[in-house]
Amino acid sequence: MPDAGAPIGVFDSGVGGLTVAKEIMSQIPNERIIYFGDTARVPYGSKSKTTITGFTRQIIRFLMTQKVKALVIACNTMSAYAIDEVEKEISIPIIGVVKPGARVAAAQTKNKRIGVIATEGTIGSGMYQRFIANIDKDVLVLGKACPLFCPLVEEGMLDDPVTDEIARRYLKELMEKDIDTLIMGCTHYPLLAPTLKKIVGEKVRLVNPAYETARELKEMLSDTGMLNPDDLAKQSKGHEFYVSDLADKFRLFAAKILDDPGLTTDKVDIEKY
C-alpha cells in the first residue's frame, strides 16, 4: 500500500483537468500531483461509454506505475461513464468530479430545480440526474449539452458577444424552467463563469465541481490519515505532467494556467497500457 508521502494521480482527456489540479494545489498544497492528459484522443465528450471506459483503464494503469496513493478523475465524461466500473477494479481511493458537484448542488438548491451544462457524453449518461435523485428524489435535474463551449474556451473567446449569444441560447430553456442552481459540468466551463453569471443573474448559484472535488479529496485524505505531512518544497520531486500528444503545446498552456513557467511535460504512449 502507498504511504501518505505518495503522490496523487489526476487525469483528464486533455487540459481541462488542470483547473481541478489547480484547486487541489491551492487547497492541499503539500500534495504532489502526477497529471495525465489524453491529448492524442481528446475530446471524450461525444464518444461511447465502452470506448471511454477502455481509455480510463489505460490511464489508470499508467498512473498506478507511478505509485499514486489516490486518483482524481478530473473529467466529467470519464467520471460519468467509467467511475462505477473502474473503482471496483482498484485498491486505492478514486474520486470523480461528478459526485462532489452533485452533492453540493443538491444541498444548495432551494426550489429543487438544478440545471447541468456539460458535454453530450456527460448529459447523455444521465449520471448527474441519477446521482442527485439518490440524494433527493424530489429534485428536478435539467441537463443541457453545450458542445460549442469547449472550442470557444480553447479559442480564448471568454469575454465575447458571440459567446454571450451562444450561452444565451444554450441556457434559455433552463432559465425558463426556473432553475436556482447551475452545475458547470465540464472542466472548461468555469473559465466562462463571468459570461454565465451575466446571463443567469444573481438568483442562480453556479456550482464549480473542481472546487468541490478538491475539498472532498482533502477531507478523504484527512479522514484516512493520508494527508502528506511534508511541505512540497521539501519533497524529492515536484508535480509531474504527462500527455499522450503535443507535450510542448500542453506545457505552454499548463504553465499559464498554473502560473508555473518552469514545469515540464513528457509524452506517454498510452495505447501500450
Next chain:
Amino acid sequence: MPDAGAPIGVFDSGVGGLTVAKEIMSQIPNERIIYFGDTARVPYGSKSKTTITGFTRQIIRFLMTQKVKALVIACNTMSAYAIDEVEKEISIPIIGVVKPGARVAAAQTKNKRIGVIATEGTIGSGMYQRFIANIDKDVLVLGKACPLFCPLVEEGMLDDPVTDEIARRYLKELMEKDIDTLIMGCTHYPLLAPTLKKIVGEKVRLVNPAYETARELKEMLSDTGMLNPDDLAKQSKGHEFYVSDLADKFRLFAAKILDDPGLTTDKVDIEKY
C-alpha cells in the same frame, strides 16, 4: 494485385470524409467504397504529425485487409501530415484531398493570391503552401485556421448569424489581403459554402477539394484501366462503412448525408491494426 472489380478504401477522422465519398459515388457510380471513420479518436485537427501518421498507418492496415485497389485520404489533416510517408510504404495508389484542391486553386487564381481555411493541423503543416509553391512559386498562399467551423457544422448551425459573425472574423485578414480564390481545406467546410460565399462575394472563387479529389481519382483509375466496368447494383456487395466508435450515431448521419436510409455501419477496434 487487386483487379478493377476491387473496392476503393476511403478514410477520414470521422464523418467529414462522407462528403468525399459522396462525390466519388456521384462521379464514378460503379465504384464500391469501403469507408472508415476514426470516430474514437476524432478530431485530428490539433494533434501532432507523429500521432496522425501512426493513426493513418493503422487505418491503412485495416483497409488493406479489405483488398482495396486504391486509397483516398478524405481528411485534410491526414493528407497534409501523413501522405508523403505512407505512400512509400504501400503498393496501391493513394490520393489525398490536399493536392487535387491545391492544383485547381493554382490553376484558377488570376491575381496569384490564394486563401486556405482549414484546421490548425492542416494550416500548421504548411502543406498547401508548399505544394502550391511547387506548382507556381509566385503564388502567395495565405492560411487561416478556423477551429470553430467544425463544431458549428456539427451543431447544425449552417445558416445562422453567429456562424456569419465567426466566419467574418476568420476571413477578415484573407479578404484584406485581396485573395481571389479560397480553398475549403476541411471536409466539413463545403457545408458552410453559402455562408462563406455571402462573406467573400462573387469575386472570390471557392475550391472544394472533395470534388477535385473524386475527379482526380476517376482520371487515375481510367488512365490505369482500373475503372470498375460493372454496375454497382450487379456487384456482390454494396458500399461498406466502418468506424472506431458510435456506429449507430455514424449510421444515422451517413444515411442522411448519402441519402441511403438502409446503410449499415460496423465497429472496428482500430488500435489492434
